[in-house]
Amino acid sequence: MEEKNTSENDINISTSEKNAEIIEPNSSNPKETIIQNLETENMEVHHHPDLHHKPKKWKEYILEFLMIFLAVTMGFIAENIREHITEQKNAKILAQSLLDDIKQDTLSLHSLIDFSQKKLSAADSILSIVHTPRTIWNAKSFYTYITPMVTSIPFKSTDGTYSQMKTSGTLRYFKQSLVNIINAYAVQLKKTEYRDEVEDKGTWLLGNLLFDFINLEVITDMRLNKPVTHNMFIRINDEASTDKFINLIALNKGFRNRSFQEYKVQLKFADQLIESLKKEFNLD
Template sequence: MEVHHHAHDPAAPHHKKNWKSYFWEFLMLFLAVFCGFLAEYQLEHKIEQDRAEEFAVSMLQDLKTDTATIALYIKTGKIYNSSADSLFKLSKSPLEGYNAARFSFYTRFMYWTGPLNWSRATFEQIKSSGSLRYFKNHQLLQKLIQYNAMINANEGEFANRMVRGNMMLNQINQIIDPAFHHDLSGYRLNHLDTMSTETMEVYFSRNLESLETKRTTIQELMNMCIVQQRNIEFNNSERLLPAYKLAKELIEDFKKEYHLE
């Protein structure tokens, strides 16, 4: 059985693509790539926006915690300065009997070195992960950076306060009767704001030895108290209060920018 092969006829008609076909193929390919790019861009933008909102929620909580902590710290600083004023006034009188007990009482609270515990976890995470770029509001970002700088400045002062407080501890221990000191050990400086008059009178009425023989030590303590007091006043007005106001501004900015409550 013979198989017949048909030779290709060069004269036979064949289909040839024109420029329009190439153009449409190119256009379709371009649109496919472009749409893919847009989809990827939108997805990345959505991820960044969601991440920014997550950070904003966390920052808002940190700032609320900070404002409450700062307010308490400013208040406690005022209590310290008021107690120091009481010491200065008492030091001008004979420190015997009732006055000796009152002086010992306020002396106990001159050792105040507690730091202000800032809520920095969220900002440190944002900074270390390079996520500051997620915040597109430039003004809000600048305020956040400024607030962090204020925190750093305050921490430097707290370190100095601790050094001064530890220097005062030697004088405090020489002045206060150990048993009296022990009975007051359960109280903190901020407790003086809520301590009843009756409770204070119990301590003021304690029968303690005269402090007149300790005048040299008392003078050293008074000088250190003056330094501590003035630094607290300066830090409250020039560092803590501005930080408090800026934190309040940031709270409102985050609420407005990310529609938070």
């Protein structure tokens, strides 16, 4: 009986010790136990990944390069297309503006060509008068023909668009063949303007001489198409004055004839430029 009781007591003690071993961690500090469990889980979850990748095959590198190259190339092409469309649009706007300017120039040139013919005819008529005896000079005819001889009308080109294009570099929007025509027109313009400047100086020389010989109020009336109410005197009485007058008329006739030729050449270039602009940009 005692042995049996002793065995049962030993079993009970062993069981109590085991239970104590199981319960002891939880009963000491539950919070620490929870923290330890979380740390263990974190250590299991946040393990270091394997950063060693397998090397790519050379075909994959080539494919990636081709894709990048294709993307860059397509972007470059798209940008060029957009830029080309914008330039074409701007080119047509500039072409229309230039066309309007040249059309205005042609109107001025036609007017100056008509005036040149009138002035050249007047020079011939006035020379015919002064080569006759002084006593038969007709004062009204003399003043009628001398009026255009002391009139200077230089050609003024409407060059706003061309000047803007030359300064901004937008002439590059046009084909070289068209730019060549534009430049030829501009070169001829310098010649035309130069001839006008020369003639203008000759006109002033003639005008200075006539201050002492005729009544400029009559000239003013005739220019304005007003009735002449002033005395039409002519005081070219001696041979020296007559010869000097003849020389200045002949000189100005030559100047006007040169300007007349330049106007016709300028008009030819203008017509060529107008035709080219209309054809290139489908303008009216």
